[in-house]
Amino acid sequence: xxxxxxxxxxxxxxxxxxxxxxxxxxxxxxxxxxxxxxxxxxxxxxxxxxxxxxxxxxxxxxxxxxxxxxxxxxxxxxxxxxxxxxxxxxxxxxxxxxxxxxxxxxxxxxxxxxxxxxxxxxxxxxxxxxxxxxxxxxxxxxxxxxxxxxxxxxxxxxxxxxxxxxxxxxxxxxxxxxxxxxxxxxxxxxxxxxxxxxxxxxxxxxxxxxxxxxxxxxxxxxxxxxxxxxxxxxxxxxxxxxxxxxxxxxxxxxxxxxxxxxxxxxxxxxxxxxxxxxxxxxxxxx
Ligand SMILES: *Cc1c(COP(=O)(O)O)cnc(C)c1O
Numbered sequence: 001x002x003x004x005x006x007x008x009x010x011x012x013x014x015x016x017x018x019x020x021x022x023x024x025x026x027x028x029x030x031x032x033x034x035x036x037x038x039x040x041x042x043x044x045x046x047x048x049x050x051x052x053x054x055x056x057x058x059x060x061x062x063x064x065x066x067x068x069x070x071x072x073x074x075x076x077x078x079x080x081x082x083x084x085x086x087x088x089x090x091x092x093x094x095x096x097x098x099x100x101x102x103x104x105x106x107x108x109x110x111x112x113x114x115x116x117x118x119x120x121x122x123x124x125x126x127x128x129x130x131x132x133x134x135x136x137x138x139x140x141x142x143x144x145x146x147x148x149x150x151x152x153x154x155x156x157x158x159x160x161x162x163x164x165x166x167x168x169x170x171x172x173x174x175x176x177x178x179x180x181x182x183x184x185x186x187x188x189x190x191x192x193x194x195x196x197x198x199x200x201x202x203x204x205x206x207x208x209x210x211x212x213x214x215x216x217x218x219x220x221x222x223x224x225x226x227x228x229x230x231x232x233x234x235x236x237x238x239x240x241x242x243x244x245x246x247x248x249x250x251x252x253x254x255x256x257x258x259x260x261x262x263x264x265x266x267x268x269x270x271x272x273x274x275x276x277x278x279x280x281x282x283x284x285x286x
Contacts, residue, residue: 020205021056021250023047023063032070045072049094050081053248053257055206057081060096068099076100079118080261081208083110087178090185093207107165110184110261111177117165128152176263184209184260187270191258194274204250209260212250219253221286227254229286236280243273 002012013035016027028045035042045067047058060076067074076097082105084090085097097103102122107113122128125147133151135141140148150156169177188209192202200213218229227249234247234256248257258273 017056021051021054023058025059025062025066028063028066032066042070042072044075045070046075046077047096047100049076049078049097050084050206050208050210052079054204054212054250055081055208055210055259056204057093057207060094061099062096064096064099067101073101074099076103078103079106080109080259082106083177083181084185084208086174087181089182090207110181111165112168112180112261112263113164117161119165125152180263184262184265187260187265187267190267191260191270191273194270195258195277198274198278200256200277203253203255211258212248212255213258214253214255215281218286223252223254225286229284230254230256232284233277233280236283237273237276240276240279243269243276245273245277 003009013031015031016024018024032042045063047060047063049057049060064074066072078085078094078097081094082097082103084093101124102120105111105119105121107117107119108115111117129147129152132153139150139156149158185208188211191209192211195211195213196202200215202211203214204210204212214226214230215233218226221229227247231247231254234245237243237245243258245256245258248255256277260270
């Protein structure tokens with residue numbers, strides 16, 4: 001985003017994380033103080049609820065409080081884990097998100113909408129109009145009843161992406177989404193346990209159904225061999241067509257990532273994935 005808006009990547013500070021991949025608040029303070037002392041003007045703080053690779057959830061109340069104290073806009077990237085808000089049980093994982101100035105959630109991830117259906121939520125709708133409203137004689141005037149999306153975003157000619165986001169809950173009901181999030185979370189726990197039993201220790205620390213595992217035998221051969229080996233195992237599983245998994249690096253450590261986000265996944269699919277990994281491991285020498 002910094003690149004696209006012309007601010008430049010050098011304007012971005014990456015806040016170091018703790019061992020669980022969560023934002024290190026002491027380091028955040030240090031970065032902020034350093035920038036202010038150098039005469040720079042921080043204006044935006046971004047937290048993540050569910051990182052893509054390892055499912056880490058930042059301790060959101062902390063950056064929310066600091067952003068308020070420092071007068072920064074607080075944005076939360078909840079691209080896939082934001083769906084947890086639909087169920088009372090996993091919702092506490094997102095504690096603090098309610099204090100965000102804006103939140104992004106992708107309906108095309110855990111909410112099962114076809115690609116692409118990104119959602120931007122903000123407590124300050126006026127800011128969108130301030131940023132994007134353009135008046136011309138040839139476009140329709142602002143409606144009194146509902147803000148026209150072309151006045152609140154960069155895109156003018158656009159598809160009705162909201163229809164598919166609306167239709168699924170309209171047909172299945174919110175309860176169905178809540179049950180899916182709960183079921184997937186349970187299946188994630190089952191998956192982690194079954195993988196551990198099969199000699200795949202979990203290396204990420206997340207309450208979400210994203211499980212990252214690394215093979216200790218491959219790791220003993222050093223990072224390069226480990227990377228190539230895990231990549232080969234992933235390719236074997238994907239070629240088999242029974243499960244889709246991906247490779248990931250967590251804190252530089254090569255690993256395999258399995259994520260449960262489909263409303264169709266059931267316990268037997270978990271067994272299928274574990275069996276596919278077992279077959280791939282047997283077929284892949286270190
Ligand atoms: C997928 C993802 C994105 C990117 O979202 P797209 O809308 O699919 O481009 C951003 N942040 C996180 C945490 C994600 O998981």
